[in-house]
Amino acid sequence: MIMEKYTTYSTQDFLNDMDFVRFAKNPDQVGAGHWIVWRAANPVNAAAYDEALAYLHALFGISRIKPDLTFTDNLFRDIKIGISHNRKKRKSNMIRMWAAIAGAAAMAVFVTAAWYYQSMIVIQTGSGMLKTVMLPDSSTVQLNANSSVAYRRAWNWLSKREVYTTGEALLTVRHLNRDSSDIRQGERFIAYTGNLAVEVLGTKFNLKNRDNNVTVSLLEGRIALRHLKHMGETKTLMPGDVVIDGAQGFRRLSTDERILKQKVAWTEKALVGENLSVADLINEFRYVYGKEIVVSDTSLLNRKIDGRISLNSQESIIYSIANILQANIRMEKDTIYLDPK
Numbered sequence: 001m002i003m004e005k006y007t008t009y010s011t012q013d014f015l016n017d018m019d020f021v022r023f024a025k026n027p028d029q030v031g032a033g034h035w036i037v038w039r040a041a042n043p044v045n046a047a048a049y050d051e052a053l054a055y056l057h058a059l060f061g062i063s064r065i066k067p068d069l070t071f072t073d074n075l076f077r078d079i080k081i082g083i084s085h086n087r088k089k090r091k092s093n094m095i096r097m098w099a100a101i102a103g104a105a106a107m108a109v110f111v112t113a114a115w116y117y118q119s120m121i122v123i124q125t126g127s128g129m130l131k132t133v134m135l136p137d138s139s140t141v142q143l144n145a146n147s148s149v150a151y152r153r154a155w156n157w158l159s160k161r162e163v164y165t166t167g168e169a170l171l172t173v174r175h176l177n178r179d180s181s182d183i184r185q186g187e188r189f190i191a192y193t194g195n196l197a198v199e200v201l202g203t204k205f206n207l208k209n210r211d212n213n214v215t216v217s218l219l220e221g222r223i224a225l226r227h228l229k230h231m232g233e234t235k236t237l238m239p240g241d242v243v244i245d246g247a248q249g250f251r252r253l254s255t256d257e258r259i260l261k262q263k264v265a266w267t268e269k270a271l272v273g274e275n276l277s278v279a280d281l282i283n284e285f286r287y288v289y290g291k292e293i294v295v296s297d298t299s300l301l302n303r304k305i306d307g308r309i310s311l312n313s314q315e316s317i318i319y320s321i322a323n324i325l326q327a328n329i330r331m332e333k334d335t336i337y338l339d340p341k
Helices: 004-008 011-016 018-025 033-040 046-060 069-118 257-263 278-289 298-302 314-325
Strands: 120-124 131-134 140-143 148-152 161-172 189-193 196-200 204-210 213-220 223-227 234-237 242-246 249-252 270-277 292-295 304-310 327-332 335-340
Touching (some): 011 018, 011 046, 140 148, 196 204, 213 223, 213 257, 242 257, 257 270, 278 304, 314 335
Antiparallel strands (some): 148 161, 161 204, 196 223, 204 213, 223 234, 242 249, 270 304, 327 335
């Protein structure tokens, strides 16, 4: 056998060599003499050879210990006691584990239920966008641009018909009550905007909440306004009524049907008015498109406009105002400047 390769072996290499392992286990076997001859030549890695051989002799020299009967009996008794104790401990741990799981599940259900009952569904519109929202009771809310409506996710479970609006919205409320002398909680509909609560049964009305002024326009039915800050201040509206809530409280406008039509013209993406000021038109542009129009000559803001103006595109509004004021258009980011020609 060629033995030169073994001169580079480490201890681990010897242990991995099956021929060496067989020699260590049975040094008297036929054909094992080459290992004795190789070691007698005192190779450079003799220490690795000796260490591996000593390790294998120790491993192969382990013999089974035969305990006496007394030791065996005591061992089996201790094992049985240990098993019984572990079973009781495991049962106790299982009970604690299931109790913890049940508690966690109950907490998860509670948290989920609390979230469901408290959370709101919010629908909003962006610049130049109109959207109609169907509420769970089949009432509808038509949103103007840059407006929103919110209501409880658990609407059907709470027996409360309540919505919260910002911007401008036209509400058509489904009538549920059959006996006006006996109004149940689930039949009452309340719309909140700004500092106002509008209470209705079934009706159609417009809510506009812009620049800290709330305008309520009643098209059909009957509603009661309740001021949330000035408790006790209420006002009942009849069809055609338009009421503004500002810093000075409620202010009723004319019940002229033409004014009422002007208030809901936005649903057709238009602005209709008689004696409408340029300032009003610029404000409406800002509400709808979220951009500012600055008129250099502020005296022109009071100029009056009659007729119908399309709100379909911001460009048409800008050019309409510039044409009315005979002004040049200058644009910088989200601000449009109208300068005298």
